[in-house]
Amino acid sequence: MTAELPLSASPFDRAAHRRSDATWLADAWERARVVLVSPQSLVPTASGRLATRGAADAPDGPRRFLGLVDDLPYFAVTAEPDSEGWVSLREFGARADDLEAGLVVCAVALQQWHHRHTHCPRCGAATVETQAGWTRTCTADGSQHFPRTDPAVIMLVHDGGDRALLGRGHEWGEGRFSTLAGFVEPGESLEAAVAREVFEETGVRVSDIRYVASQPWPFPASLMVGFAARLVGDPAISLDPVEMAEAGWFDRDQIARAARWTDERQPPDPDATLRGISPRLSISRYLVDEWLGGRL
Numbered sequence: 001m002t003a004e005l006p007l008s009a010s011p012f013d014r015a016a017h018r019r020s021d022a023t024w025l026a027d028a029w030e031r032a033r034v035v036l037v038s039p040q041s042l043v044p045t046a047s048g049r050l051a052t053r054g055a056a057d058a059p060d061g062p063r064r065f066l067g068l069v070d071d072l073p074y075f076a077v078t079a080e081p082d083s084e085g086w087v088s089l090r091e092f093g094a095r096a097d098d099l100e101a102g103l104v105v106c107a108v109a110l111q112q113w114h115h116r117h118t119h120c121p122r123c124g125a126a127t128v129e130t131q132a133g134w135t136r137t138c139t140a141d142g143s144q145h146f147p148r149t150d151p152a153v154i155m156l157v158h159d160g161g162d163r164a165l166l167g168r169g170h171e172w173g174e175g176r177f178s179t180l181a182g183f184v185e186p187g188e189s190l191e192a193a194v195a196r197e198v199f200e201e202t203g204v205r206v207s208d209i210r211y212v213a214s215q216p217w218p219f220p221a222s223l224m225v226g227f228a229a230r231l232v233g234d235p236a237i238s239l240d241p242v243e244m245a246e247a248g249w250f251d252r253d254q255i256a257r258a259a260r261w262t263d264e265r266q267p268p269d270p271d272a273t274l275r276g277i278s279p280r281l282s283i284s285r286y287l288v289d290e291w292l293g294g295r296l
């Protein structure tokens with residue numbers, strides 16, 4: 001476990017064996033803390049902390065059992081935002097502690113899945129929530145369906161020396177770069193996905209592909225699996241213009257400077273090619289910082 005990577009600690013007991021125990025769940029609900037999550041995946045905060053409720057003050061709706069913290073049960077319930085202080089996981093995750101982040105990531109992941117899986121992929125009939133929010137069951141054929149987690153790889157590609165390969169997506173501002181990333185395809189290993197995505201996006205070949213850390217990113221259902229990979233052969237970039245607007249090799253000084261501009265919200269040097277990188281919440285940034293610190 002990588003405790004210093006935001007959103008990755010998951011510091012509660014999911015107690016999965018309780019999900020089918022209706023008697024236990026009913027009792028647990030009475031003494032539970034309830035995490036509200038809106039259909040847009042916003043969560044309520046108060047004074048910068050996650051605002052949970054007692055069961056008596058929770059809205060009606062399916063009760064999703066998140067797990068236990070010591071002996072205290074936590075549930076998630078969908079609710080419309082009713083006052084100020086509702087924020088996105090992106091906004092809240094950066095300042096949440098590990099427990100808050102773990103609860104919110106889980107609640108948002110379930111909310112996103114339920115929201116998108118209202119009908120049976122086999123027969124098209126409606127499905128309903130079962131197993132305390134951890135399955136959906138078809139009302140026509142009884143088939144059970146489980147929450148999705150779609151693996152994506154994200155990789156810090158370096159040249160074995162002082163430079164790393166970063167790219168800029170079309171939707172990002174000028175000067176803002178990040179590590180390369182992409183979805184794992186059916187029938188593909190994680191390592192093969194790293195090598196394929198790097199080659200497709202930049203024409204660069206890599207080897208020495210090593211796992212570093214992972215981070216759940218429930219928009220809607222990604223698990224970001226982070227790697228380091230080393231250039232082999234020619235560093236010349238052959239860009240895929242559909243996937244990327246720009247890519248380049250940047251040295252440690254350039255990247256460290258862009259990290260400072262990003263963190264301190266300072267105006268960057270307008271002449272610099274690299275002016276901003278991913279914020280600290282992200283696994284992309286974690287990989288960059290590990291590399292800058294000489295740990296990859």
Ligand SMILES: [Zn+2]
Nearest residue numbers: 120123138141
């Ligand atoms: Zn069905």
